[in-house]
Amino acid sequence: MGRQRALIGRRHFITSAAALGASSLLGSGVPVFAAGYPDRDISFIVPYPPGGAYDQYVRILLQPLSQALPSHVTVVPNNVAGAGGARAANVLYRSKPDGYTISVLNAMGLILLKLKGGTIGFDLNDLTWVGNLARDEYALVVAPNSKYKSVEDLQKASLTSPIKFSAPGPGTASYAAILIGTHLLDIRAQLITGFRGASDSMLAVTRGDVDATILTLPAVRQMTQGNFLRVVATFQEHSTIPGAEDATSLKVPELAEIIEIRPVAAPPHVAPEIVATLSTALTKAMKDPMVLAWAKTTGASLDPMTSEETTKIIRDQSSFMARWKALLPHG
Amino acid sequence: MYRILGVPASRYAPPAVLCLLAAGYLFASRQYDEQSRLMPMLIGRAMFVLAAIDVLSRSDTSVGRALLRWLNPAALSEQPQQDADARKELGYILWIIAFALAIMWIGMYVAVPAFLFLSFSLIGRRSLLQSLALSAGVGGAIWALFSLLLRLHLFPGLAFGGML
Amino acid sequence: MLEAWLAGFESLLHFQELAFLTIGMAIGLIAGAVPGLGPTTALALLVPLTYGMPAVSALALSAGVMGAAPMGGSISAILLNAPGAAPNAATCIDGYPLAQQGKAGIAIGAAASANSIGGIIGTVSLLLVLPIAKSLVLLFGPPEFFLLSILGLVVVANASRGKMLRGLVAGLFGLMVASIGYNKVTGDVRFTFGIDYLWDGIHLVPALIGLFAVAEMINLWTKVGAIAKDARNVRINRMLSGLFETFRHWPTVLRGSLIGTVVGAIPGAGGVVAAFLSYSMTVQVSKEPETFGKGNIQGVIAPEAAINAKDSSTLIPTLAFGIPGSAEMAVFLGILVLHGLQPGPLLLIQNQTQIYALIWALTGACILASCIGLVLARPLSLVTLLPSTILVPSVLTIALVGSWAVDQTIENVLVTLAFGIIGHLMTRLDYPRLPIVISLVLGSGIERDFFQSLLISNGSWGIFVERPVSLALTLLLMLALAAPAIRWLIKSRARRSGAAA
Numbered sequence: 001m002g003r004q005r006a007l008i009g010r011r012h013f014i015t016s017a018a019a020l021g022a023s024s025l026l027g028s029g030v031p032v033f034a035a036g037y038p039d040r041d042i043s044f045i046v047p048y049p050p051g052g053a054y055d056q057y058v059r060i061l062l063q064p065l066s067q068a069l070p071s072h073v074t075v076v077p078n079n080v081a082g083a084g085g086a087r088a089a090n091v092l093y094r095s096k097p098d099g100y101t102i103s104v105l106n107a108m109g110l111i112l113l114k115l116k117g118g119t120i121g122f123d124l125n126d127l128t129w130v131g132n133l134a135r136d137e138y139a140l141v142v143a144p145n146s147k148y149k150s151v152e153d154l155q156k157a158s159l160t161s162p163i164k165f166s167a168p169g170p171g172t173a174s175y176a177a178i179l180i181g182t183h184l185l186d187i188r189a190q191l192i193t194g195f196r197g198a199s200d201s202m203l204a205v206t207r208g209d210v211d212a213t214i215l216t217l218p219a220v221r222q223m224t225q226g227n228f229l230r231v232v233a234t235f236q237e238h239s240t241i242p243g244a245e246d247a248t249s250l251k252v253p254e255l256a257e258i259i260e261i262r263p264v265a266a267p268p269h270v271a272p273e274i275v276a277t278l279s280t281a282l283t284k285a286m287k288d289p290m291v292l293a294w295a296k297t298t299g300a301s302l303d304p305m306t307s308e309e310t311t312k313i314i315r316d317q318s319s320f321m322a323r324w325k326a327l328l329p330h331g
Numbered sequence: 332m333y334r335i336l337g338v339p340a341s342r343y344a345p346p347a348v349l350c351l352l353a354a355g356y357l358f359a360s361r362q363y364d365e366q367s368r369l370m371p372m373l374i375g376r377a378m379f380v381l382a383a384i385d386v387l388s389r390s391d392t393s394v395g396r397a398l399l400r401w402l403n404p405a406a407l408s409e410q411p412q413q414d415a416d417a418r419k420e421l422g423y424i425l426w427i428i429a430f431a432l433a434i435m436w437i438g439m440y441v442a443v444p445a446f447l448f449l450s451f452s453l454i455g456r457r458s459l460l461q462s463l464a465l466s467a468g469v470g471g472a473i474w475a476l477f478s479l480l481l482r483l484h485l486f487p488g489l490a491f492g493g494m495l
Numbered sequence: 496m497l498e499a500w501l502a503g504f505e506s507l508l509h510f511q512e513l514a515f516l517t518i519g520m521a522i523g524l525i526a527g528a529v530p531g532l533g534p535t536t537a538l539a540l541l542v543p544l545t546y547g548m549p550a551v552s553a554l555a556l557s558a559g560v561m562g563a564a565p566m567g568g569s570i571s572a573i574l575l576n577a578p579g580a581a582p583n584a585a586t587c588i589d590g591y592p593l594a595q596q597g598k599a600g601i602a603i604g605a606a607a608s609a610n611s612i613g614g615i616i617g618t619v620s621l622l623l624v625l626p627i628a629k630s631l632v633l634l635f636g637p638p639e640f641f642l643l644s645i646l647g648l649v650v651v652a653n654a655s656r657g658k659m660l661r662g663l664v665a666g667l668f669g670l671m672v673a674s675i676g677y678n679k680v681t682g683d684v685r686f687t688f689g690i691d692y693l694w695d696g697i698h699l700v701p702a703l704i705g706l707f708a709v710a711e712m713i714n715l716w717t718k719v720g721a722i723a724k725d726a727r728n729v730r731i732n733r734m735l736s737g738l739f740e741t742f743r744h745w746p747t748v749l750r751g752s753l754i755g756t757v758v759g760a761i762p763g764a765g766g767v768v769a770a771f772l773s774y775s776m777t778v779q780v781s782k783e784p785e786t787f788g789k790g791n792i793q794g795v796i797a798p799e800a801a802i803n804a805k806d807s808s809t810l811i812p813t814l815a816f817g818i819p820g821s822a823e824m825a826v827f828l829g830i831l832v833l834h835g836l837q838p839g840p841l842l843l844i845q846n847q848t849q850i851y852a853l854i855w856a857l858t859g860a861c862i863l864a865s866c867i868g869l870v871l872a873r874p875l876s877l878v879t880l881l882p883s884t885i886l887v888p889s890v891l892t893i894a895l896v897g898s899w900a901v902d903q904t905i906e907n908v909l910v911t912l913a914f915g916i917i918g919h920l921m922t923r924l925d926y927p928r929l930p931i932v933i934s935l936v937l938g939s940g941i942e943r944d945f946f947q948s949l950l951i952s953n954g955s956w957g958i959f960v961e962r963p964v965s966l967a968l969t970l971l972l973m974l975a976l977a978a979p980a981i982r983w984l985i986k987s988r989a990r991r992s993g994a995a996a
Contacts, residue, residue, distance in 0.1 A: 345920075345924045345926075346664070349664060349668070352668075352671075353671075356671055356686075359686060360685075363683055363685060364681070364683070366680070366681050366946070367678055367681045367683040367685060370674060370941075370942045371671075371674050371685065371686075374667055374670045374671055374674065375671070377667055378664065378667040378668070378671065381660065381663055381664050381667065382664060384660065385660055385661065385664060388660065398660075402659050402660035403657070403658055403659060403660040403661055404657050405657035405658045405925070406658070406661075406925065416717055419717055420713065420717050420919075423713055423716045423717060424713060424916060424919070427709070427713065427891060427912065427915070428912060430891070430895070431895060431908050431909060431911075431912040434895060434896075434899075434905070434908055435905055435908060435909070439896060439899075443892055443896070446888065446891075446892065447888050447889070447892060450884075450887075450888035451884070451885070451888065454716075454884060454888075455882075455884030455885065455888075456884075457884070465885065469888075469889045469892065470892075473892060473893060473896055476525075476529065477896060477900055482540065483900060483903060484903075485896075486899060486903075486905050489905075493905065
């Protein structure tokens with residue numbers, strides 16, 4: 001038996017026995033090269049329960065990815081929720097590096113966790129980064145009838161008393177975005193955390209419980225279109241929302257570095273040939289017309305990246321966030 | 332059996348254990364900061380007080396009886412437990428614990444048929460053939476439902492590569 | 496709007512859609528009946544199968560699952576004390592004793608009819624509320640949720656009359672367990688002692704499976720025999736009388752449906768709270784509260800009506816703003832997204848026909864599932880005649896494997912085991928289990944809503960009386976707290992005037 005999470009699916013014993021035999025002899029520290037990859041189901045781990053945003057991204061890609069892979073093997077989603085995404089990361093880390101287990105990870109949350117003095121049990125940079133699904137930029141939103149019409153209004157008002165921002169838990173990427181963003185914009189902020197997710201956070205703004213929040217553009221899209229929220233500024237170089245300020249007009253270019261990415265990784269030491277196969281297939285899948293149509297409807301910002309680009313952006317984001325370590329609460 | 336305040340000591344056991352649990356809980360909450368500690372402190376203290384009242388209400392004193400009548404009158408008509416059952420119960424509980432641990436350690440494919448077979452034959456005192464047939468039936472139905480129909484990968488056990 | 500209703504209904508009347516509705520129903524019934532599965536898992540597993548399906552077919556399939564699952568859950572709750580899904584735990588409390596008395600058929604009959612009526616009332620309420628759904632959702636913020644949770648706790652505490660002290664202790668134990676894990680407000684992780692699994696707290700469904708199913712199996716093993724104490728008394732042909740019981744107790748059905756509708760619309764509260772609240776209220780207003788827990792048919796009707804009513808109203812925040820109120824809704828939203836229906840404030844405007852088709856399908860599935868439940872009640876009741884030596888190991892196995900299957904986390908098995916032992920001890924030592932369930936569900940939410948409320952109000956407690964809905968809830972809370980005293984006053988006055996006469 002291999003030392004992987006037992007996959008009782010279609011097994012082609014002849015072809016994979018050789019590979020398994022080789023890998024057990026060599027141990028898991030050495031790259032595994034399996035001829036005829038892929039020849040069985042690939043498990044795609046999702047760090048959250050079914051139905052959430054990460055889950056939707058993966059599920060829409062399952063068929064196109066399967067089509068894009070040689071021999072069109074099935075890609076099976078596997079929801080491994082828990083510990084704010086850290087459990088999925090750990091399961092991935094300990095999986096066999098044979099290319100049959102990959103995962104999308106909430107990289108920003110994990111980077112944050114490490115900065116706060118926590119540990120996920122390993123170094124994110126040790127994983128084999130395969131590609132990326134999306135790159136979302138943030139926006140600052142207020143209620144449509146809010147008395148704050150611009151960033152300047154918020155800045156001035158915060159001099160007297162802090163502006164209330166709603167945020168999900170203190171370990172999430174949104175939370176970091178709000179802390180760093182308000183710091184860069186010179187807005188004294190009071191973060192009210194614990195909201196059950198993006199929708200809850202946004203409703204608090206619409207209801208008037210809080211003054212503003214900072215969330216990704218896809219997340220606020222329908223609420224702004226339905227006139228339940230108004231975008232005051234976006235953390236983009238050039239705002240895609242008419243009437244909203246952006247990093248350029250606010251003269252704070254660093255705002256555009258605050259992003260959310262959804263990278264896909266494989267366990268450490270996966271053979272380069274396997275990574276190349278996966279990476280190419282992933283990029284091809286993301287250009288599938290069905291996926292593009294879905295992205296258009298939901299406002300998702302697909303951003304396929306190569307393995308090297310993904311590895312680089314993980315490192316860049318780690319250093320960027322590390323600069324703001326002092327702002328983050330220590331857990 | 333010791334008698335405390337007119338009642339066998341074992342009668343105090345349940346609420347006394349809960350008192351200890353509350354005390355432990357309060358002790359463990361001390362390590363958290365003020366805001367995190369607030370709710371647990373409230374719960375722990377309330378639990379300790381109520382469990383203590385429960386202890387008192389079981390005693391054969393006038394205060395105890397009054398408390399019982401006022402706060403938990405249903406207990407007035409309680410029957411004392413039978414000890415003969417307790418030993419058998421303990422046996423069954425240990426057997427179930429063993430099953431649960433077996434599922435975790437050696438996995439569902441082994442633990443489920445083994446548990447079924449042993450339960451039917453040893454505890455149910457059925458013939459070996461009957462037990463085999465029944466285990467195959469029930470085990471097969473479970474496999475068909477979870478593995479075939481729902482396409483879940485049954486847990487193989489920590490000893491065989493499953494992961495927490 | 497009437498056109499949209501009719502258009503939605505019409506779009507379902509095609510063979511493919513009806514076929515998918517039926518398939519969904521079958522899956523829902525089975526998934527509902529097996530402890531640990533439930534509609535959420537069933538939906539999650541169906542998601543990949545809906546690829547390439549037209550939207551209405553996918554909606555019909557989902558509606559079938561969601562509408563039928565509660566009936567499946569009722570059946571295993573009544574026959575085996577094994578809640579198929581969390582809300583069915585309330586049905587166990589009186590349903591199982593009825594099965595023990597050989598009246599499983601009556602119980603299932605009553606559950607089926609309560610299901611249908613509750614579902615219909617829920618749908619009607621949903622349709623009435625939909626136009627003002629967004630304003631309603633906006634009325635409820637952290638202070639309102641906090642007050643609602645406290646109200647829930649008080650109502651349930653009141654229901655353990657005669658066992659108030661032990662009920663409170665049980666409830667507090669539940670709150671202790673609920674405090675384990677990641678605290679979203681402070682970012683702290685409490686009481687996990689380094690165990691990763693506990694980071695998200697104790698998972699609810701495994702705990703309930705243990706508390707009810709495993710606990711009862713331990714009990715059954717000790718007392719040799721079958722569930723139905725006396726085989727001669729097993730009336731498996733009195734389902735019709737079960738049906739009539741529901742109509743006889745129409746206030747209970749109505750009350751349950753309304754509670755289910757209202758509570759179901761609150762995100763985070765969900766079926767468990769609806770069912771248990773409905774049960775507790777029925778106990779409170781009953782003239783013979785002592786009969787509950789021992790086989791009072793109203794104890795089955797009340798939660799069952801609530802569970803199905805909530806299935807419709809739980810769609811309100813989902814359809815209004817795309818906020819899933821429960822895990823089931825979250826998965827359902829995922830299915831919507833896959834089929835081009837983006838949840839959010841614009842969903843109702845842009846996809847009216849499909850949404851009304853969904854609502855019709857949900858109601859249809861609920862009623863059809865009840866009919867199937869009725870038909871199956873007779874053969875299924877035979878389970879209560881099985882000797883415990885066969886039944887117990889089988890149910891234990893299904894319970895433990897099902898508990899793992901909830902999210903394929905093996906530690907769930909240990910949780911089920913632990914709560915099985917706890918549940919067994921609680922029944923032996925006469926501690927009510929009802930308050931534990933409510934505290935487990937509401938516990939973490941209470942703390943978060945409280946702290947959020949104070950942060951929003953800058954520390955002022957006034958927030959709990961300043962907003963109109965909060966004020967109303969606070970008054971209700973005062974009423975609920977005073978209820979036992981008021982009842983005692985009325986009783987003693989009646990006694991006094993009776994003595995004087």
